[in-house]
Amino acid sequence: MGFKDKTNRLSKLRSWFTVIFSSLLSLVLLLELLRFLIISKELFKTTHSPDNNYKIEFYLTNGGATTSFGVIGKLDGPLWFEKTIYNDYRMDHANVEWINNHTVSINNHILDLKKGETYSD
Structure with a gap:
């Protein structure tokens, strides 16, 4: 019935x-689709903690001719969830060194x- 139903205020x-x-x-769906089509994201490095409890995947992002490269580090979580722990703009590499089982440089x-903890530039 839609807008034709004028029986009450509710x-x-x-x-x-x-x-x-x-x-x-x-609108949100359209913006996400445009972001997906315009900004490319390419996996270039994967690292595991010494005890294999943490896995970080690093992606190189490129927004096109008017933006610089960037590096995004995503930590794998339960099920299909990911947490962005590292986001650095104007960077094209990731030097990763595990200090201990849960601390990474x-x-x-x-x-x-x-x-x-996370880092974002």
């Missing part, structure tokens, strides 16, 4: 809420993964 509010909410969701930035 039906009008529900109609407007549905239109606004679905429009916002469509990435391009001289020390992150304690047990505490949930």
Whole structure:
């Protein structure tokens, strides 16, 4: 029935809420699709902690002719979840050294993964 249903205020509010909410969701989907198509992301390095409890994947990002390269480090989590722990702009490599089972040095930035530390430039 949509906007034709004018029996009470709740039906009008529900109609407007549905239109606004679905429009916002469509906009978010469109922006994510554009980001996916424009910004390329390429896996170039994978590293594991000494005890194999942590796995970090490093991606080289390229936004096109007007932006510089960047490095993103993603920590694998449970199921299909990932956490971005390292994000550095104007960088095209990742020097990774594990200090211990849960502390890693990435391009001289020390992150304690047990505490949930991250780095973003």
